[in-house]
Amino acid sequence: MTTQNDDPLIDLYRDSFPDFARMIRRMGGTLEQAKDSFHDALLIYLEKEKAGTLHLHASPKGYLLGTARICWLRSQKSDLPLPEGFEPADVQDPETEEIERTLLASLQKSGRKCLELLKAFYYDHSSMQDIAERFGFNGRRSATVQKYKCLEKVREEIKTSLCAVN
Amino acid sequence: MRSELTELELIDNYLFRQLDQQQTQKVETTLLVDEGFAENVETQRTAHRLIRQYGRNANRQRLENIYHLLLNEPAFAGQLKSLI
Numbered sequence: 001m002t003t004q005n006d007d008p009l010i011d012l013y014r015d016s017f018p019d020f021a022r023m024i025r026r027m028g029g030t031l032e033q034a035k036d037s038f039h040d041a042l043l044i045y046l047e048k049e050k051a052g053t054l055h056l057h058a059s060p061k062g063y064l065l066g067t068a069r070i071c072w073l074r075s076q077k078s079d080l081p082l083p084e085g086f087e088p089a090d091v092q093d094p095e096t097e098e099i100e101r102t103l104l105a106s107l108q109k110s111g112r113k114c115l116e117l118l119k120a121f122y123y124d125h126s127s128m129q130d131i132a133e134r135f136g137f138n139g140r141r142s143a144t145v146q147k148y149k150c151l152e153k154v155r156e157e158i159k160t161s162l163c164a165v166n
Numbered sequence: 167m168r169s170e171l172t173e174l175e176l177i178d179n180y181l182f183r184q185l186d187q188q189q190t191q192k193v194e195t196t197l198l199v200d201e202g203f204a205e206n207v208e209t210q211r212t213a214h215r216l217i218r219q220y221g222r223n224a225n226r227q228r229l230e231n232i233y234h235l236l237l238n239e240p241a242f243a244g245q246l247k248s249l250i
Contacts, residue, residue, distance in 0.1 A: 013232050018245035025249050039229045046225055104216050115220055122214060123221030148171040154213045155174075155206065162209075 013042070016061045020068050029072060037075055041068035050125045103161050107154060114150035121147055173203075177210045 017038055024034035041064055048054035056063050107115055117135055120126040126134070132143035179185050180193045197204045236242045 010232055010235070013229075014236055014239070014242055017233075017236075018242065021246060021249050031246060031249055035233065039226060042229055043222060043225055100212070100216060100219070104219055107216065108220070115217070118213075118217045119221045119224070122217045145171065148174045151174050151178075151210070151213060152170060154216070155209045158209050158212050158216070159205070 009042075009046075012060055012064065016064050019061075020065055023065070023069065024072055027072070029076075033072065033075065034068075037072035038064075038068045040071040044071075047123075050123075052125070099161070103158060106161065107157060110157065111150070111153060114153055117143075117147060117150050118154065173206065174210070177207050180207070181211060181214065 017035075020038050021031055021034040024037070025031070044067055045054065045060070045064055054063075058066070113135075117131065120131050120134065121128070128140040128143050128147075131137070131147070132139055135143065135146070137143040137146060176185075176193065180190065183190075185193065197207060237246075
């Protein structure tokens with residue numbers, strides 16, 4: 001198990017955030033804004049790392065500070081592009097966004113185990129073997145079938161919810 | 167795997183661009199003529215977006231927890247205090 005002392009993410013945070021917060025203060029931003037942009041950048045860092053698409057040309061700290069700076073500039077001027085390779089999860093239409101927020105809350109209530117399994121595969125990019133072990137399935141095949149059953153369940157709930165809205 | 171699950175797998179492979187050109191064309195033709203299939207593809211795309219949002223929410227919570235954890239460290243908190 002990872003503890004506070006050996007989690008590299010905590011070390012990276014500790015080492016990078018004060019420098020970034022100082023940079024944002026110098027540019028006229030607040031500590032809260034700095035934290036929000038820093039978290040956006042860390043999210044990008046974590047997602048790319050899990051997907052195997054993080055190609056560092058600088059230290060992790062250098063990459064993070066550069067990405068966080070883009071995130072902060074974008075928060076000040078929303079027509080700037082997203083950092084390279086980042087796929088937005090949020091939809092642009094506020095009405096659809098609200099419907100999907102409600103939908104996700106409902107899915108979390110009705111089937112958190114399924115969501116956890118789907119997150120492990122689609123978001124964390126865990127292997128089916130790891131998923132089988134973590135969720136107690138007999139093997140990769142059984143985990144794969146369960147993954148699709150969960151996806152089918154989520155898909156059906158989405159259809160039902162969207163029918164109720166329309 | 168039963169046929170519904172096979173279809174889910176096919177749609178996943180289509181959405182993640184893991185099909186070859188011939189298979190992709192076949193899916194895209196079906197999309198034009200089969201309304202039910204087209205609805206399933208769109209719903210599956212929404213499902214992927216919701217799963218990504220669920221993962222991001224979990225990561226954001228993890229980062230908030232780290233921030234609050236580090237605020238308990240005098241050296242870290244001291245550096246931020248000077249910026250308020």
